[in-house]
Amino acid sequence: MKDEFAFIQSLLPKKQYHRSLIKGIGDDAALFHHGDEYDTVVCVDTLVENIHFKRCTMLPAHIGYKALAVNLSDIAAMGGIPNYYLVSIAVPKKGWKDCEVKEIYDGMNELAERFKVDLIGGDTVSSNQELVITVTAIGTVAKGRRLFRQNSKSGDVVFVTDFLGASAAGLSLLLEHGMNYPYAKEQRELIEQHQKPNPQIKAGLLLVNMGVRAALNDISDGIASEANELAEASGKTIVLDYGKIPKHPALGSFSNKEIEDFVLYGGEDFQLIGTANKKNWDQIQSAFHEANIKITEIGYVKNGEPKVYLLKNHSPFILDKRGYNHFRKNE
Ligand SMILES: Nc1ncnc2c1ncn2[C@@H]1O[C@H](COP(=O)(O)OP(=O)(O)OP(=O)(O)O)[C@@H](O)[C@H]1O
Ligand SMILES: Cc1ncc(C[n+]2csc(CCOP(=O)(O)O)c2C)c(N)n1
Numbered sequence: 268m269k270d271e272f273a274f275i276q277s278l279l280p281k282k283q284y285h286r287s288l289i290k291g292i293g294d295d296a297a298l299f300h301h302g303d304e305y306d307t308v309v310c311v312d313t314l315v316e317n318i319h320f321k322r323c324t325m326l327p328a329h330i331g332y333k334a335l336a337v338n339l340s341d342i343a344a345m346g347g348i349p350n351y352y353l354v355s356i357a358v359p360k361k362g363w364k365d366c367e368v369k370e371i372y373d374g375m376n377e378l379a380e381r382f383k384v385d386l387i388g389g390d391t392v393s394s395n396q397e398l399v400i401t402v403t404a405i406g407t408v409a410k411g412r413r414l415f416r417q418n419s420k421s422g423d424v425v426f427v428t429d430f431l432g433a434s435a436a437g438l439s440l441l442l443e444h445g446m447n448y449p450y451a452k453e454q455r456e457l458i459e460q461h462q463k464p465n466p467q468i469k470a471g472l473l474l475v476n477m478g479v480r481a482a483l484n485d486i487s488d489g490i491a492s493e494a495n496e497l498a499e500a501s502g503k504t505i506v507l508d509y510g511k512i513p514k515h516p517a518l519g520s521f522s523n524k525e526i527e528d529f530v531l532y533g534g535e536d537f538q539l540i541g542t543a544n545k546k547n548w549d550q551i552q553s554a555f556h557e558a559n560i561k562i563t564e565i566g567y568v569k570n571g572e573p574k575v576y577l578l579k580n581h582s583p584f585i586l587d588k589r590g591y592n593h594f595r596k597n598e
């Protein structure tokens with residue numbers, strides 16, 4: 268296989284059996300009609316040993332925590348509330364103690380308790396080499412209020428939550444020094460963001476509860492990739508200003524080139540990038556301020572080809588859909 272996204276495009280079904288389906292393949296999660304007040308939202312994501320983590324980058328509890336977090340992040344990107352999750356785990360025949368596998372579940376449980384999500388099932392199998400964990404998350408979103416990637420309109424503000432770049436920087440430290448190294452406080456902050464990302468459920472909900480039109484996507488593959496997904500889904504041009512993108516304050520010891528790579532292409536920050544009507548922007552900012560969630564304007568949407576431009580030192584260049592792509596070489 269050459270390209271993850273081209274493969275997914277080739278899977279789009281030509282027909283649909285159920286009228287209750289609102290959105291299938293193509294967003295962070297699928298959505299279908301459920302009752303009068305809510306729609307159901309469902310997503311699934313997998314972590315694979317030596318692709319998403321190594322034994323030297325994550326403890327078992329981190330693996331569990333992150334496997335659930337990446338799914339709750341997709342629910343957040345739809346403006347949903349997570350309710351349930353299922354876990355499928357393939358455990359290598361050698362190298363994993365029972366208590367370590369249990370710790371994976373302890374890590375999941377820590378996050379599940381925070382967001383009040385119930386473990387309702389799963390599957391347990393063996394594998395020959397590597398550990399694989401797949402989580403399916405199920406939630407609800409207020410009827411008609413979902414935040415699809417295709418919702419961007421010309422004139423919208425582009426925004427991002429919190430800071431970017433921490434996870435990739437944390438990973439680079441872990442790959443260089445491992446977990447048992449006397450890291451400085453700032454370095455530990457970056458590592459924590461990599462091992463235990465915080466799904467922005469509250470941010471998605473704030474937008475939904477305000478009833479504003481917004482497009483939303485969570486940042487798993489890097490902002491360059493996710494901004495392109497918004498542009499493609501909405502058929503609009505997105506212009507981002509590099510100077511306005513909030514870089515994690517603990518990145519200070521890295522070079523400008525490294526910071527740029529982490530922020531634009533690193534991925535796994537699990538922040539939300541979105542667009543919203545300019546006329547609602549003040550209201551959105553106040554609501555986020557009150558909820559103590561950082562949100563930053565980083566660009567705008569305009570009519571044109573579905574592309575992303577990045578303004579750096581006032582000159583624009585095309586920001587390619589580069590970032591993490593399974594099957595492609597990731598620079
Ligand atoms: N193998 C597959 N079969 C069917 N649908 C798929 C498959 N892989 C991905 N999809 C669907 O394609 C869309 C995009 O998936 P993708 O995994 O890129 O999004 P994501 O989960 O938000 O990102 P990430 O996995 O990087 O966190 C989703 O609707 C997803 O359900
Ligand atoms: C050991 C190790 N090497 C590299 C990475 C980086 N990485 C792996 S998958 C991915 C994108 C998100 O995954 P997906 O698209 O499947 O959601 C990224 C940025 C890592 N986490 N651990």
Ligand SMILES: [Mg+2]
Nearest residue numbers: 295341485487
């Ligand atoms: Mg996503």
Ligand SMILES: [Mg+2]
Nearest residue numbers: 311312313341
């Ligand atoms: Mg996915």
Ligand SMILES: [Mg+2]
Nearest residue numbers: 487488591593
């Ligand atoms: Mg991905």
